[in-house]
Amino acid sequence: MGYLGGFLVSFRQQRLAGGKVLTNEYPKQKRPKPERLHGRHVLNRYEDGMEKCIGCELCAGVCPARCIYVRGADNPADDPVSPGERYGYVYEINYLRCIHCDLCVEACPTEAITESKLFEFSFTNRADAIYTKAELVVDDEGKPQQMPWEDWSDEATALPHTSAWVRATAPSGNAAYEGRVGWSGELGFGVRAPERGQDGEDPVPAAPEDTGAHGHDDDHGHDDHDHGSGHH
Amino acid sequence: MDPLFNDGVDLAVVLIVVFKTVAVFAFLLVCTMLMIWFERKLISDMQNRIGPNRAGPWGIGQTMADGVKLFFKEGLLPDRSDRTIFRLAPYLAMVPAFVTFAIVPIGGDFSRGNNGIISLFGHDTFLQLADPPVGILVALACSSIAVYGVMLAGWSSGSKYPLLGAVRASGQMVSYEAALGLSVVTVVLATGAGLSTHAIVAAQMADKWTLLTSGVVPFGIFFLAATAELERPPFDLLEAEQELVAGFNTEYAGIRFALFYIAGFMNPITMSALITTLFLGGPSGPAPIGPVWMWSLVWWFLKVIALLFVFVWMRATLPRFRYDQLMDLGWKVLIPLSLAWLLIVAALRVGTDEGWNMFVVLGVCTVVLLACGGMLSLASRMGAERRQLGELEG
Numbered sequence: 001m002g003y004l005g006g007f008l009v010s011f012r013q014q015r016l017a018g019g020k021v022l023t024n025e026y027p028k029q030k031r032p033k034p035e036r037l038h039g040r041h042v043l044n045r046y047e048d049g050m051e052k053c054i055g056c057e058l059c060a061g062v063c064p065a066r067c068i069y070v071r072g073a074d075n076p077a078d079d080p081v082s083p084g085e086r087y088g089y090v091y092e093i094n095y096l097r098c099i100h101c102d103l104c105v106e107a108c109p110t111e112a113i114t115e116s117k118l119f120e121f122s123f124t125n126r127a128d129a130i131y132t133k134a135e136l137v138v139d140d141e142g143k144p145q146q147m148p149w150e151d152w153s154d155e156a157t158a159l160p161h162t163s164a165w166v167r168a169t170a171p172s173g174n175a176a177y178e179g180r181v182g183w184s185g186e187l188g189f190g191v192r193a194p195e196r197g198q199d200g201e202d203p204v205p206a207a208p209e210d211t212g213a214h215g216h217d218d219d220h221g222h223d224d225h226d227h228g229s230g231h232h
Numbered sequence: 233m234d235p236l237f238n239d240g241v242d243l244a245v246v247l248i249v250v251f252k253t254v255a256v257f258a259f260l261l262v263c264t265m266l267m268i269w270f271e272r273k274l275i276s277d278m279q280n281r282i283g284p285n286r287a288g289p290w291g292i293g294q295t296m297a298d299g300v301k302l303f304f305k306e307g308l309l310p311d312r313s314d315r316t317i318f319r320l321a322p323y324l325a326m327v328p329a330f331v332t333f334a335i336v337p338i339g340g341d342f343s344r345g346n347n348g349i350i351s352l353f354g355h356d357t358f359l360q361l362a363d364p365p366v367g368i369l370v371a372l373a374c375s376s377i378a379v380y381g382v383m384l385a386g387w388s389s390g391s392k393y394p395l396l397g398a399v400r401a402s403g404q405m406v407s408y409e410a411a412l413g414l415s416v417v418t419v420v421l422a423t424g425a426g427l428s429t430h431a432i433v434a435a436q437m438a439d440k441w442t443l444l445t446s447g448v449v450p451f452g453i454f455f456l457a458a459t460a461e462l463e464r465p466p467f468d469l470l471e472a473e474q475e476l477v478a479g480f481n482t483e484y485a486g487i488r489f490a491l492f493y494i495a496g497f498m499n500p501i502t503m504s505a506l507i508t509t510l511f512l513g514g515p516s517g518p519a520p521i522g523p524v525w526m527w528s529l530v531w532w533f534l535k536v537i538a539l540l541f542v543f544v545w546m547r548a549t550l551p552r553f554r555y556d557q558l559m560d561l562g563w564k565v566l567i568p569l570s571l572a573w574l575l576i577v578a579a580l581r582v583g584t585d586e587g588w589n590m591f592v593v594l595g596v597c598t599v600v601l602l603a604c605g606g607m608l609s610l611a612s613r614m615g616a617e618r619r620q621l622g623e624l625e626g
Contacts, residue, residue: 010549022280
């Protein structure tokens with residue numbers, strides 16, 4: 001048809017002629033969020049209500065954007081905040097600087113800080129951009145706290161997923177541990193089940209061949225091993 | 233001539249003319265507003281998008297919102313602009329769009345020898361603002377004046393892109409005006425009713441649309457040339473965003489830009505109205521029940537909307553022409569074709585009047601046209617060869 005065929009093509013795109021609208025009317029209808037989306041952080045608690053954060057400041061140290069400010073303090077003997085010796089006394093994240101790289105989550109030794117899938121927020125002043133401990137710590141049901149400027153309209157899919165990355169591979173992101181529980185329980189959720197496998201299949205938790213991740217780090221002559229591919 | 237002026241001009245006649253003027257002005261502005269919305273909505277539909285949907289139901293108030301925004305924006309005057317002309321240009325683009333519409337008959341009862349006369353406040357008149365004896369020539373004149381709006385806007389901006397856009401625009405509009413005018417001549421010949429738009433419409437009643445009586449070719453030529461004259465896609469080289477930012481109106485902002493914008497969307501409406509008048513029988517159409525003049529308005533409006541749909545459809549479908557392709561289409565295809573068709577229509581008309589044998593007339597026409605076409609293609613081929621040689625040597 002040459003030129004005229006093109007007219008048919010554009011005509012057929014109309015809704016009355018059976019075309020489909022591809023636009024997603026975003027705030028009204030939301031697409032499902034990616035499994036490992038990095039949203040804003042939460043500070044998790046143990047199942048007994050204790051905070052996981054021990055105030056070690058590793059997250060603050062690793063943060064490339066320098067957006068985390070932590071001060072640790074000794075737990076009060078009569079009313080401890082965390083199970084250990086110390087706890088996070090001040091914890092602030094500046095979301096004007098955060099790049100959601102998740103390095104803090106990787107650095108955290110107690111899985112205290114994880115990222116939720118909440119990213120749809122727009123504050124109107126700089127003070128609101130700084131989330132303090134009061135906003136970051138999960139509530140008594142283990143859910144993040146909603147700020148007035150946060151859009152939670154697809155709450156059901158976004159809310160329970162506050163630690164997806166941690167549950168995908170652990171520890172230290174080692175793929176051999178995929179599907180094996182290596183994390184502690186969380187308030188409101190208990191010990192969470194592992195995420196599905198990376199290729200979408202149900203992972204079969206196979207025991208790693210060596211007895212633990214430490215053996216790999218020390219590298220006691222396991223030259224022929226899969227993991228030791230990078231050492232010289 | 234409009235029967236309104238038959239009994240001299242008194243106050244009532246003046247008031248009726250003023251009323252008609254205001255009515256046409258308001259009608260055209262409202263139509264433009266709706267046209268902008270219609271175009272945006274339709275083209276987004278054809279591109280699998282939603283289009284404006286925030287202001288009012290189906291986003292119908294979007295143009296209003298945009299207009300209000302533009303009216304409150306700062307009207308910038310570039311430092312190097314020619315200030316007087318810079319201020320004048322938008323009106324030069326706007327006024328012809330209005331004036332052209334004045335000669336379009338938008339309705340009227342043409343049945344049983346009524347000649348499209350309606351009664352307005354006790355005076356007989358036509359359903360069109362003006363019916364000058366030169367008729368359709370006003371439209372051609374206005375489209376020539378519209379070139380000045382674009383050209384002066386580009387020139388007075390004192391900036392490169394607008395100037396390039398203006399140069400492109402003037403070349404394009406002048407080229408296509410020839411084809412436009414020639415197909416109008418064909419229409420005038422085919423109807424044989426003179427230049428008056430009212431007479432042209434009256435001659436097309438009883439389903440004798442010029443579209444058919446002149447053969448379909450002049451309609452096609454006029455439509456293509458009109459699209460080029462309107463600077464609409466695929467002929468929108470003068471504001472090719474990828475090359476010229478926004479072409480002639482790059483330096484315009486605020487209300488002056490709004491005027492160009494309105495003119496740009498009003499022109500398709502007036503042009504569709506003209507095509508309806510010239511080729512589609514204007515307001516002609518069946519009137520099953522009720523007054524005929526009302527039906528004529530409905531038919532006229534439907535035809536215009538159908539043409540506007542095609543304009544938008546073309547925009548959604550066709551990619552922009554290259555400038556040499558544009559010139560080739562204008563000078564090597566449309567103008568020779570319209571000349572040839574004019575020759576055929578004229579020969580047939582003279583043949584009918586003189587009682588000549590039609591087969592002989594058509595045969596002679598064919599021979600002449602074949603000879604002309606052969607010479608034309610030979611000329612263009614030689615020109616192309618010479619250009620190639622020049623490139624090789626240069």
